[in-house]
Amino acid sequence: MEITIGLIGFGRMGRCYLNMLQRDKRYRVTHICDPDPSCRALAHELAPNAQLCDNEESVLGAADVQVVLICALADVRMRQIRAALAAGKHVITEKPLADSVEHEWQVVEACEEAECHGLFCTVNMYLLNSWYRHELCRIINSGELGELAIIRICHMTPGLAPGEGHEAEGPAFHDCGMHYVGLARFLAGSEYHTWHAQALRMWSWKDPWWLQAHGTMQNGVVFDITQGFVYGQMSKDQTHNSYVELIGTQGFCHMSHDFKRAWIDLHGVNVTEHIERPHGGKNIDVLLDQMAQSITTGQRHPEMPCLRDSAIASEIAWKMLENARCHEMPAIGNNDELEQIRERRRTMKDGYGLLPRNNKPILG
Numbered sequence: 001m002e003i004t005i006g007l008i009g010f011g012r013m014g015r016c017y018l019n020m021l022q023r024d025k026r027y028r029v030t031h032i033c034d035p036d037p038s039c040r041a042l043a044h045e046l047a048p049n050a051q052l053c054d055n056e057e058s059v060l061g062a063a064d065v066q067v068v069l070i071c072a073l074a075d076v077r078m079r080q081i082r083a084a085l086a087a088g089k090h091v092i093t094e095k096p097l098a099d100s101v102e103h104e105w106q107v108v109e110a111c112e113e114a115e116c117h118g119l120f121c122t123v124n125m126y127l128l129n130s131w132y133r134h135e136l137c138r139i140i141n142s143g144e145l146g147e148l149a150i151i152r153i154c155h156m157t158p159g160l161a162p163g164e165g166h167e168a169e170g171p172a173f174h175d176c177g178m179h180y181v182g183l184a185r186f187l188a189g190s191e192y193h194t195w196h197a198q199a200l201r202m203w204s205w206k207d208p209w210w211l212q213a214h215g216t217m218q219n220g221v222v223f224d225i226t227q228g229f230v231y232g233q234m235s236k237d238q239t240h241n242s243y244v245e246l247i248g249t250q251g252f253c254h255m256s257h258d259f260k261r262a263w264i265d266l267h268g269v270n271v272t273e274h275i276e277r278p279h280g281g282k283n284i285d286v287l288l289d290q291m292a293q294s295i296t297t298g299q300r301h302p303e304m305p306c307l308r309d310s311a312i313a314s315e316i317a318w319k320m321l322e323n324a325r326c327h328e329m330p331a332i333g334n335n336d337e338l339e340q341i342r343e344r345r346r347t348m349k350d351g352y353g354l355l356p357r358n359n360k361p362i363l364g
């Protein structure tokens with residue numbers, strides 16, 4: 001069975017999806033929509049058989065589109081998801097689900113209602129589909145750590161600089177950090193209970209670009225999450241610091257990656273083990289597979305990420321940002337440094353989280 005799909009938004013993520021869709025023989029990309037002519041020109045080059053359009057109505061109105069893939073920015077997301085559901089399409093959307101918490105919950109409601117009528121909706125909460133998330137949950141359930149007590153997550157890269165794009169997605173701790181807020185909740189197997197956040201306005205930007213939150217889950221597990229796109233923006237050779245650490249009453253494990261490979265070192269009660277596999281990137285192949293299986297069988301794939309989980313992660317990330325604003329939030333650095341960073345990123349060929357500029361495909 002062939003599944004026809006239309007893409008809305010052909011920037012960085014749209015190109016990653018196209019790349020993965022072209023490798024999955026179950027899908028045929030029929031439409032690509034982007035208001036930017038240079039994005040459409042690239043789309044024509046990469047997917048010559050797809051119809052190109054500058055407005056979403058052409059995709060949503062096309063009778064032969066079964067799935068709509070929504071990867072423009074959050075400011076237009078709610079309208080696009082609602083219109084896709086109204087047109088009877090299945091939906092794969094990027095996160096966050098909308099431009100405010102209130103709108104996100106309206107989107108969740110609309111999608112859950114649509115699921116009652118046979119439409120499937122999912123969101124790219126890619127960490128939930130990572131092999132290491134599943135492996136970490138398996139380790140927790142195996143008892144090798146004793147009882148899970150502490151979750152420590154850190155993700156610092158020289159990523160998207162302030163003012164470079166994604167304004168509709170909020171500061172770094174929301175745009176990127178919501179993934180880690182979502183991950184900690186799955187690892188704890190519990191809802192958030194309390195938190196305290198400390199943030200910093202790096203380069204004196206109006207919003208914090210580094211934030212650390214710690215607190216408790218309802219089941220008593222404690223967490224700390226550190227996220228910032230502040231890690232060596234001007235260093236000659238860039239690198240990152242990204243890990244998940246689970247500490248139990250008896251053992252611990254540590255996960256890390258270099259974006260190519262990921263590994264977990266388990267120091268369990270009975271087992272000491274190094275588990276290493278390809279990183280998996282944004283796990284878009286997994287998401288597309290879950291949607292294809294759902295459509296083919298008529299049963300929602302049990303592991304396909306739910307919009308509700310995305311809305312919860314987004315809401316808590318916003319609340320942690322709000323909490324940080326209630327405390328002293330120092331400003332360090334200045335606009336000249338930020339300008340140098342932006343200028344460097346404008347001309348970088350290979351960097352962290354670069355937005356497309358040269359109309360080149362991005363493979364992911």
Ligand SMILES: NC(=O)c1ccc[n+]([C@@H]2O[C@H](COP(=O)([O-])OP(=O)(O)OC[C@H]3O[C@@H](n4cnc5c(N)ncnc54)[C@H](O)[C@@H]3O)[C@@H](O)[C@H]2O)c1
Nearest residue numbers: 008009010011012013014034036071072073074094124169
């Ligand atoms: N899940 C993840 O890990 C992950 C990673 C990166 C980005 N994202 C999310 O994906 C989304 C896209 O990010 P990106 O990095 O590709 O951004 P981008 O700026 O590279 O691309 C966005 C594209 O949408 C187009 N667009 C704008 N308005 C549109 C409209 N009304 N209809 C159709 N297209 C429109 C723009 O012209 C642009 O080409 C964002 O919401 C971002 O938060 C998610």
